[in-house]
Amino acid sequence: MPYRTYWLGLGWGLILAVTYLSLTASPIDTGVDNGDKAGHLLAYFSLMAWWGQLDRRVNALLILFLAMGAGLELLQGLIPGREPSLLDMAANAGGALLGWLATRAWPSWLPAAAAGRP
Secondary structure (H helix, E strand, O other), X not given: OOOHHHHHHHHHHHHHHHHHHHHOOOXXXXXXXXXHHHHHHHHHHHHHHHHHHHXXXXXXXXXXXXXXXXXXXXXXXXXOOOOOOHHHHHHHHHHHHHHHHHHHHOOOHHHHHHOOOO
């Protein structure tokens, strides 16, 4: 994988972005009731699907991202103006599970895309 260093950098950037957005005192307001749940789902789907291309230990990655989603959600209780949410935790877990399923179904889409193959 000739682009592995860049892919790893982007993967760590995704982790940092999700961590920041989870712990910032000013979360993004979607303007829709419970609209943030889609963001949680997409964030953890992206993390799992991306890292699942870089590391074949997808079951361990799933456990890691499930723990990350739950842990960051619980840490929100320490931030003024934020509070943990079981629905957010469920959306995080759902996204990670969907990303795991996508990784199992298409285990090599990233290298194939980089090589210009469908």
